[in-house]
Amino acid sequence: MSAGQGKVQSLRGLVDLLPQQTPLWQHLEATAREHFRRAGVAEIRTPLLEHTELFARGIGEATDVVGKEMYTFVDRGDRSCTLRPEGTASVVRAAIEHGLLSQGAQRLWYGGPMFRYERPQAGRQRQFHQIGVEWLGVADAASDAEVIALAWDLLAALGVGGLALELNSLGSPEDRAAYREQLVAWLEAHRDQLDADSQARISTNPLRVLDSKNPDTQALLAGAPTLAEALCPESRERFAAVQEALSALAIPFVLNPRLVRGLDYYSHTAFEITSSQLGAQATVCGGGRYDGLVEQLCGAATPAIGWALGMERLVLLLEQRLAAGELQLPAAAPDLYVVSRGAAAERAGLALAVALRRLGLAVERDASGSAFGKQLKRAQRSGAAWVAMIGDDEVASGQLRLKRLGAAGDATAAVPDAESMVPLGDAGAVLTSLRLLNQD
């Protein structure tokens, strides 16, 4: 639905989250926060805008993200700035900049919007949201399993279905360099049998050829040297330890020797969590170990591991559960709905609403001035259990009318509910009455 000329719309791929949608996001965020709290992970917030160089160096010039997907511009001070396309580089930059790394291991999480100039698609927008975790200064294999468990349990708690954890090891930097040489040699020898994309990748990013979606290429790769064979004994041992730890935590996984990360600083553990209930963009969470990144950004050599999950994709899954009735969000109904008609009554109604809010009650006030029938209808729809009615009669008598509302769709509601009269202008008395009446 596009607006006519003259109306300004949001930019392509940048969407508004409307009041009907935000409760689901809040649920997701609250669940994540609770899991981070339990795991002793602290929040870090970094700017949305960084020097372009941070991403060029941190993510890699050769990647699609840096090469063609960044929102980059020159600011008024002639600096090249980029809207962050992901969170890891900023977190590492902040940790280095503020000396966090010299204060022991840092277990951090972040969340918020990221920006990539891509063609919008199911589960992919130009401004999208991630929640991610970065553990800096943590080297042991058990931590790899621990950080994966954090993602796995969060997704499980959210109840998303069809989840699968895919796991691989990229080995040490030396393992990978050696393997890369073997692979390039093999690919060159079979160049004429590869698809065009894969041919181009031989020089730019040979490991990426491994997860080509071209069926012929995949068939051919069955005869290629594998990364697993290229791992040194220490790397194999480490990978085995990660797998054992995951098994001990009852987290199922499948080994995927084709799961690679193209960036140089990745090493050892790489993983992805996918959902069968999504479309083409099935990855909900992706992560891995990046022992080389801190050093690459001029910090002291620091082992690190992290992951990020795509909130839009998660919301898509949660919406399915909501539609299926498997997930219920708490309704945001007020405790009391104030209905008033007439100038004096409106003043009394406003005073009451504000006074009760100051006492901690959730109060919605009808400001329409329309007939009581209409206002009560809205009170009903608000989900409020109680309504306070103030009209000319109540102002004259100094007593407001408190009335309990039945559940929506309750057929017995035609029977008048008991009403009670409470002194007008005495919020404390109203509060007391509600407490007493609620005990019935």
Add this chain to the structure above:
RNA sequence: GCGGGCGUAGCCAAGCGGUUAAGGCAGCGGCUUGUGGCGCCGCCAUUCGGGGGUUCGAUUCCCCUCGCUCGCCCCA
């Protein structure tokens, strides 16, 4: 960046060369100056995403454009 599908109200949606642009939901007003869920009545698109063209006549046909959507690429 490439390819497919689709744009009629806040939402769903009929119409397929000449209509007063159906209907439903939501909203608003009324029946009931003051008592909710039901009911009834009324209001809610000078116009069919935008621009141009063909035609006596275009929401309907053609072109361009914008947007949405699904996929490729890539990723979360």
